[in-house]
Amino acid sequence: MKHIENPVHWADIHARNIIRQRGDKDLYVCASGITPSGTVHIGNFREIISVELVVRGLRDLGKGVRFIYSWDDYDVFRKVPKNMPDQELLESCLRKPITLVPDTSGKYESYARANEKPLEDLLDVVGIHPEYIYQATRYRSSEYAVQIRKALEHTEEIKAFINEHRSQPLADTWLPVSVFSSFTDKDTTEVLSWDGEWGLTYRCLETGKEETLDIRKASGVKLPWRVDWPMRWALEGVDFEPAGKDHHSEGGSFDTSKKVVKVFGGVSPYSFQYDFIRIKGRGGKISSSSGEVVDLGDVLEVYQPEIVRYLFAGTRPNSEFAISFDLDVLKIYEDYDTCERIYYGEHQVGEKKRAKEERIYELSQVDAPSQEMPYQVPFRHLCNLLQFHGKDISQVLETLPGVSESQLKRLEDRCRCALNWLEQYAPDEFRFSLRSVSDGPTDLDDLQRGAVKNLAEVVRNLDSYDEKELSTAVYDAARDAGCEPKDLFSACYRILIGKEKGPRLANFIKTCGREKVLPLLELNAQ
Numbered sequence: 321m322k323h324i325e326n327p328v329h330w331a332d333i334h335a336r337n338i339i340r341q342r343g344d345k346d347l348y349v350c351a352s353g354i355t356p357s358g359t360v361h362i363g364n365f366r367e368i369i370s371v372e373l374v375v376r377g378l379r380d381l382g383k384g385v386r387f388i389y390s391w392d393d394y395d396v397f398r399k400v401p402k403n404m405p406d407q408e409l410l411e412s413c414l415r416k417p418i419t420l421v422p423d424t425s426g427k428y429e430s431y432a433r434a435n436e437k438p439l440e441d442l443l444d445v446v447g448i449h450p451e452y453i454y455q456a457t458r459y460r461s462s463e464y465a466v467q468i469r470k471a472l473e474h475t476e477e478i479k480a481f482i483n484e485h486r487s488q489p490l491a492d493t494w495l496p497v498s499v500f501s502s503f504t505d506k507d508t509t510e511v512l513s514w515d516g517e518w519g520l521t522y523r524c525l526e527t528g529k530e531e532t533l534d535i536r537k538a539s540g541v542k543l544p545w546r547v548d549w550p551m552r553w554a555l556e557g558v559d560f561e562p563a564g565k566d567h568h569s570e571g572g573s574f575d576t577s578k579k580v581v582k583v584f585g586g587v588s589p590y591s592f593q594y595d596f597i598r599i600k601g602r603g604g605k606i607s608s609s610s611g612e613v614v615d616l617g618d619v620l621e622v623y624q625p626e627i628v629r630y631l632f633a634g635t636r637p638n639s640e641f642a643i644s645f646d647l648d649v650l651k652i653y654e655d656y657d658t659c660e661r662i663y664y665g666e667h668q669v670g671e672k673k674r675a676k677e678e679r680i681y682e683l684s685q686v687d688a689p690s691q692e693m694p695y696q697v698p699f700r701h702l703c704n705l706l707q708f709h710g711k712d713i714s715q716v717l718e719t720l721p722g723v724s725e726s727q728l729k730r731l732e733d734r735c736r737c738a739l740n741w742l743e744q745y746a747p748d749e750f751r752f753s754l755r756s757v758s759d760g761p762t763d764l765d766d767l768q769r770g771a772v773k774n775l776a777e778v779v780r781n782l783d784s785y786d787e788k789e790l791s792t793a794v795y796d797a798a799r800d801a802g803c804e805p806k807d808l809f810s811a812c813y814r815i816l817i818g819k820e821k822g823p824r825l826a827n828f829i830k831t832c833g834r835e836k837v838l839p840l841l842e843l844n845a846q
Contacts, residue, residue, distance in 0.1 A: 335377030353390030356435035389450035419456035447686035485571035500540035554586025601646025653699035770801035773845035
């Protein structure tokens with residue numbers, strides 16, 4: 321494919337850079353991960369999909385890829401999010417590993433799993449299928465015992481690397497491990513000594529008890545983040561892992577880890593920095609710990625899976641952008657539909673733009689693009705159709721001509737998204753419902769009533785007009801009655817939907833049809 325031979329998309333460019341930096345290999349390891357400390361928000365999703373898009377770029381170059389996603393569910397539970405039930409119980413679990421905190425909703429075996437499983441299910445929906453690694457399982461079964469001992473053997477070296485970026489040096493007694501107390505399950509402990517082999521002695525600060533653990537058998541010994549991350553780079557042979565601005569900042573964990581990884585016999589992976597995501601048209605900020613989040617499920621309520629992917633595939637990772645829930649939704653759907661028409665040759669653009677849009681479209685698809693172009697209904701028009709038909713999706717689908725069986729599922733998805741947007745986010749002026757004769761006549765002046773009477777005659781023969789001809793006929797109906805066209809438009813919107821403004825009138829009347837519109841016009845023409 322020409323876009324692979326001459327890459328125009330950022331994911332393909334990074335894929336080539338990985339090969340150039342890491343050498344030509346049979347298998348490349350691409351990694352991502354997060355601590356499930358709360359609901360995994362859409363900002364976290366940016367890392368996951370950025371990796372997946374580069375994974376696709378590598379695979380399209382014929383390379384084997386292992387895509388791993390680490391759940392850091394053996395991290396400390398530090399703060400109770402506000403959106404979680406049973407706050408008192410969760411407060412009692414602070415400083416325990418997340419995997420040992422109960423799920424207070426009662427649906428999952430732990431608090432960690434309650435945050436992991438919903439995202440895993442949604443990643444399937446958007447075509448992302450990593451290999452999941454659960455760090456709690458590995459730590460609690462002592463799988464990292466050799467790596468923990470190696471870190472202890474290189475304590476001074478690791479300490480020096482970390483101190484380079486600290487204003488206050490680590491204590492002389494510091495060791496690169498932490499311990500969850502076997503008495504309380506909490507990390508409120510003090511590591512006292514290491515015997516140079518497998519024995520580690522600590523004191524539980526809550527009970528005052530001391531204990532010596534065998535690292536090869538203990539479940540509560542863990543490496544701190546700036547040692548744990550590079551250890552896993554080396555162990556898994558990670559070739560590529562991006563990180564956010566906080567990790568990539570000068571003196572951040574990535575800077576430290578690039579040096580610490582040498583202790584474990586590895587090298588730092590190829591990486592890039594991704595930027596933050598803003599939310600537009602919906603209250604709250606992105607924060608897992610506070611519970612005020614917008615997650616992938618929220619975004620999928622309004623955007624089809626391929627359009628969620630399009631938002632990220634079409635934006636460079638180091639560019640900040642907004643996930644919109646306001647009227648920008650209409651523009652995003654229009655942009656995607658244009659991209660789709662370019663891909664299928666239904667919209668002509670220059671060669672350079674076509675190559676870029678084609679690749680964005682390919683990467684936006686959950687699966688390979690279909691041979692048949694998807695059936696397009698503009699999102700704005702679909703919102704109108706849903707309101708014309710009492711928000712009944714099945715009725716809307718029945719009005720669409722020439723829909724094939726293979727096109728139906730994606731159309732249903734778009735209808736569902738349009739309905740969710742209408743009900744949750746659309747501005748009031750965008751919403752309407754068709755009035756009925758039982759609502760009674762509308763207050764009109766004589767000129768408006770005469771114009772409505774003329775328009776009723778036109779609507780009696782509605783099938784003989786196309787939309788352009790009908791638009792002309794609406795203006796003629798007003799002028800023949802001596803009425804200003806804008807006054808007829810106002811009268812019609814009040815008659816049909818009880819508002820001063822509404823969708824384009826000619827299209828509105830054509831879509832509603834003679835049977836629904838004519839009785840309302842006749843009622844108000846008397």
